[in-house]
Amino acid sequence: MSIEKAGDLGFTLLEILLVVILLAGSGFYLLIKLPVNFEKQRLAFESTKLLEEIRDARQAAMAENNWYAVKFYCQSGDHHYQIFKQGKMMKNIYLDDGIQFVGQPGDAKGELRFNALGRSAGTTITLKNSLGERKSVVVAPVGMRIREK
Template sequence: MCKVKANDRGFTLLEMMLVLILLAGSGFYLLIKLPVNFEKQRLSLANTQLLEEVRDVRQAALAENIEYDVKFYYQAEDHHYQIFRQGKLMKNVYLKDGIKFFGSPGDNNGLLKFNALGRSMGTTITLTNSSGEHRSVIVAPVGMRIRAE
């Protein structure tokens, strides 16, 4: 059995400084990288939500055999879009802070229409974040495929 002397317990000053420097470096790295990742995730979430909303509107137009519209407000302070069922407002969807429309989404002055056959004019709706990254929802005029890019 090994005896421990009174002077051999604990950590040296060098070991303590090394641990503190490693922790500070890790913290600094996370402090820089986390906000960028949050921006990307927020943009991705907004794009996925928009994709699902447009798909749901098209499916509802097909199922109910009536017209649905999605109106995009891209010039307003609070970028948002509204869903209409035969001209009656059904839902308001506001984009998260830092996310806005890029360019002019939708045709006919920001209006995307789905008729009883589920058809619409083809368009691309692009979202951007404060970092300048873009994500798009593409509505194809032929085959009515709706996809994200």
């Protein structure tokens, strides 16, 4: 049989300090890394959403035997794009805060147009987040491939 002393029941100061230091270090790491990861995820989400909207417009042009256009607006602070079916606006999509177009996407008028066969002149649309990271959506004129880069 062993008899425990009253002083053996708690934690030592060193053990408590070690746990506090580990928790503080983990908290600091998360405080630094989480905003960066959120920005990367927002950019990836917006890029994928743009890719899907362009693919949908192309598919609709071929299925309905009409022309569709995606028009890009890059004014300061107001980055969005609209989808048109034979000149009539169908959708208006705004980019998340902090995400913006780089340059003027599309042709000289800021437009990407699909004819009834689903063909276009092709373009590269580049998005940038507040960290300066970029993702692009490439619409190839030959082969009609639309992909992320």
